[in-house]
Amino acid sequence: MGLSCQSCGKAVLDTxxxxxxxxxxxxxxxxxxxPNVGKSTVFNALTGLNQHTGNWPGKTVTNARGSFFHKGKRIILVDLPGTYSLLANSVEEQVARDFICFGEPDATIVVTDATCIERNLNLALQIMELTDKVVLCVNLMDEAKRKGIDVNIKALEEELGIPAVATTARSGKGLRDLMDRVYNVALAHEKTAPRPMKYTPAIEEEIEKILPQLKEILGDQLNARWVALRLIEGDATILESINNFLYDDNKFDCEGVACVYEC
Ligand SMILES: Nc1nc2c(ncn2[C@@H]2O[C@H](COP(=O)(O)OP(=O)(O)OP(=O)(O)O)[C@@H](O)[C@H]2O)c(=O)[nH]1
Ligand SMILES: [Mg+2]
Known part of the structure; x- marks a missing residue:
């Protein structure tokens, strides 16, 4: 197919x-x-910047970024729009998905609301399917305490296979610990083992059918199993994004993927 990646990894971040x-x-x-779990509050506390925060969802609509130093490294923090999934159902979801997918951050923090953690885990599990460099930030611990909710952080870590850190971003509590774990995961000082998601036999069979071809097309640029799942769901935006981010729009010969997509 004559595919060649025009801009991978860190180059995509720049271009x-x-x-x-x-x-x-x-x-x-x-x-x-x-949305509304305190991402921008974490961002502001760490960077000293002033991203818009407030008690309603949908305040952050584009990627805001800021930097600070932690243990001698410059940390470039990217505050993504709030999303319930990575399924590209909305502009916000596509913006977040594309950054995690193609920006290849050194690690991703998934901020969750300690008062309704199950609802938030849907997104965390989706991100864990895409990358193993994930840290769970269990925020709003003060609210959870006020409501008498006890979150077992150790059990969460064991169940998910990734580090989890309790925070109260509004007062800055736990943020240093959070960054220590993020630093360790980003530099592979701490190994993560995200719990693998198993689907029904019918879906697993479909994945197996298209995986070899996708692996051949994508090489190690993207997690082929994750792309297979998106295609099975009928999410064609992933093809547009592959084209845009990995092959500079017009350089990608879509024929192979289009064939896979129809299978
Ligand atoms: N009590 C308490 N409130 C918090 C905490 N963290 C954030 N908040 C509040 O929660 C609200 C939402 O915070 P944001 O930082 O704007 O949330 P976000 O996740 O960036 O929201 P979107 O950009 O809409 O996705 C604000 O009123 C914050 O002050 C916390 O740890 N405890
Ligand atoms: Mg925000």
Whole structure:
């Protein structure tokens, strides 16, 4: 098919997301999560910037970024719009998905609301399917305490296979611990083992059918199983994004993927 990746990894950060990194000393960290869970509050507390926050969902609509130093590394933090999934049902979901997928951040923090953690785990599980460099931030711990909700952080870590850190972003509590874990995951000092998602036999069979071809087309640029799942769901926007981010729009010969998509 004559495919060649025009802009992979860190190059995509520069050309498509306008994030300039200066080599080894910088870590790019994404902040993802459902709307209204405190992502921008975490962002502001860590960067000293003033992203819009407020008690209603949908305040952050584009990727805001800021930087600070942690243990001698420059951390470039990217505050993503709040999303309930990575299924590209809305502009916000596509913006968040594309950054995590193609920006290849060194780690992704999934901010969750400690008072309704189950609802938030849907997104966390989707991100864990895409990348193993994930840290769970269990925020609004003060609210949980006020409501008499006890969150078992250790059990969450064991069940999910990723680090989890309790925070109260409004007062800054837990944020240093959060960044220590993020730093360790980004630099592979701490190994994660996200719990693998198993689907029904019918879906697993479909994945198996298209996986070899997708692996051949994508190489190691993208998680082929994850792309297979998106295609099975009928999400054609992933093809547009592959085209845009990995092959500079007109350079990608879609024929192979289109064939897979119809299978
Ligand atoms: N009590 C308490 N409130 C918090 C905490 N973290 C954030 N908040 C509040 O929760 C509300 C939402 O916070 P944001 O930081 O704007 O949430 P967000 O996730 O960025 O929201 P979107 O951009 O809409 O996705 C604000 O009123 C914050 O002050 C916390 O740890 N405890
Ligand atoms: Mg926000």
């Amino acid at each position: 498509k997301f306008n994030i300039k990194t200066s080599g080894q000393n910088d870590l790019v960290i994404a902040l993802a999560g459902n």
